[in-house]
Amino acid sequence: MEFSSKLLENAVYEMSQLPGIGKRTALRLVLHLLKQPKEQTARLAEALVNLKDNIKFCKNCHNISDVEVCEICSNPRRDESVVCVVEDIRDVMAIENTGQFQGLYHVLGGKISPMEGVGPQDLTIFSLVDKAKQGKINELIFALSSTMEGDTTNFYIYKQLDGLGIKTSTIARGIAVGDELEYADEVTLGRSILNRIPFENSLKV
Amino acid sequence: MEFSSKLLENAVYEMSQLPGIGKRTALRLVLHLLKQPKEQTARLAEALVNLKDNIKFCKNCHNISDVEVCEICSNPRRDESVVCVVEDIRDVMAIENTGQFQGLYHVLGGKISPMEGVGPQDLTIFSLVDKAKQGKINELIFALSSTMEGDTTNFYIYKQLDGLGIKTSTIARGIAVGDELEYADEVTLGRSILNRIPFENSLKV
Structure with missing residues (x-):
């Protein structure tokens, strides 16, 4: 040009x-x-x-914020013992939109990716482990995307928490509400059958 | 959000x-x-x-330029009696890339569009007509896109030049070089048959 x-x-x-x-x-x-x-x-x-x-990043959860401690972390109504691990602010916004989560977040700032030269030290993993060691966390929910990098990051954090007695979970993978089974990919459909839930639970939301 | x-x-x-x-x-x-x-x-x-x-606009052709008169207009090798009317700088760049045009340009800055409130006074049409009246132009080539707005603009300028004895032409519409006839739209294919050219001419480029 x-x-x-x-x-x-x-x-x-x-x-x-x-x-x-x-x-x-x-x-x-x-x-x-x-x-x-x-x-x-x-x-x-x-x-x-x-x-x-x-720009500031919340001292506690590392989300983008205009103040030292973000609105979510400083909200006394939220349960600080349940922490949802996400990649970036877009995930926080998406989960907040559902109105289904009352705990706090921990924003990693990325995923471990040897291919792109991103190691644990480039993310906020050590700060998460610190929080966990101080006994502030009862349950950790992994909500990273289910790619190779996401799974690696989840597993790395999981290993770091060994022996701390923290309950860990990951968000459910399955068929999206309203989707047709015939168009779902096999891996997702397979998982959704293996991880089926009691029918009564599905009536709650 | x-x-x-x-x-x-x-x-x-x-x-x-x-x-x-x-x-x-x-x-x-x-x-x-x-x-x-x-x-x-x-x-x-x-x-x-x-x-x-x-940003500056060339005094002569109204193209974007860093100087008062752009490189094309100040190039003595170019034929200032042939002027190609285009919408914006992208069209100038596209035609320059072909290496087939040795005249000058006139950049209108848009097309007449009553729907969007763009009239002749919002474009550089009067400056073009002035140039034409000074007898500087022998041939005017319309190279606006062939939409309702493009055709309206062409016709408006054409009418303004009435009686000045300026030759006007528009770029050829037809099947793109290398395209299959079966995928061409009917209007284009129809025009390309109506406006067929002597076979010998097609051997030139």
Whole structure:
């Protein structure tokens, strides 16, 4: 791609560094901004720099927060003895949306992935183990995605908790509510049969 | 979507103002920036603000440029009597890539669209007509997309040039080189038969 303007080329290049944004999409986005009032670009630039400069992570759960201890961790109504281990803030938002969980979270910030050079020390695992050793946690719920990396991370944490007498569980895998069996993948369907639950339990929610 | 941080919410909101970027994608992009070194965000923000503040449009063709008269318009080898009318810089880049056009461009900045409230006065049409009236143009090539808006814009300009004795043409519509006839749409195939060209001409390129 040859540009008639260095300024334009530079803006497109920086925009195309974002994941999933190719050169063409970047050009489309930048040309859109050019057509909009100057304030829109200024606001976008400021919001991004502001976020990066002032962002805080909750001391307790490591979720993104504007204060030292996030709203969830500082809520006295929540059960701090039950901790749900998730990858990032999107998972927290998804689980919060269900309204079914009253415990706290622990945000790892990723998954162990030797392929991408992410080890336990790059995540907040040690802080989780510390909390566990202080006897604050009764139950730990693993809610990482069920990939090789997710399973590895779960197992690593599980091993670290050995002998602490903490109950561990993982979220149920199964057929989504409303889905047709014939379109489900075999692994999920197989697990949902092996891990079947008493019928009465299914009437609760 | 409920956010645990106003800073994050704000950044996601501004990002989601870009075309084709929904809230979820915006969140993904912003979280990606959070994981990258601070410099990347700073560079992106600076490039966008810089572009918006310092961008120039060529006085002659209205294309985006870093200087008063763009490289194409100031190139003495190009034939200034042939002008290709396009919508925006992307079309200029696409035609330049072919290496088949040695004239100049005129960038309209959009198409006439009553539905979106874009009239002739919002585009650079008057400047084009001025150039034509000064007798600088022998041939005008319309290269707008063949939509209702494109056709309207072409026709509006065509009418404005009435009596100036300027030759007008539009780029050929037809089956793309390498395409199978059976997959072509009827309108395109129909036009390509009506506007068939002497066989010898097809041997040139």
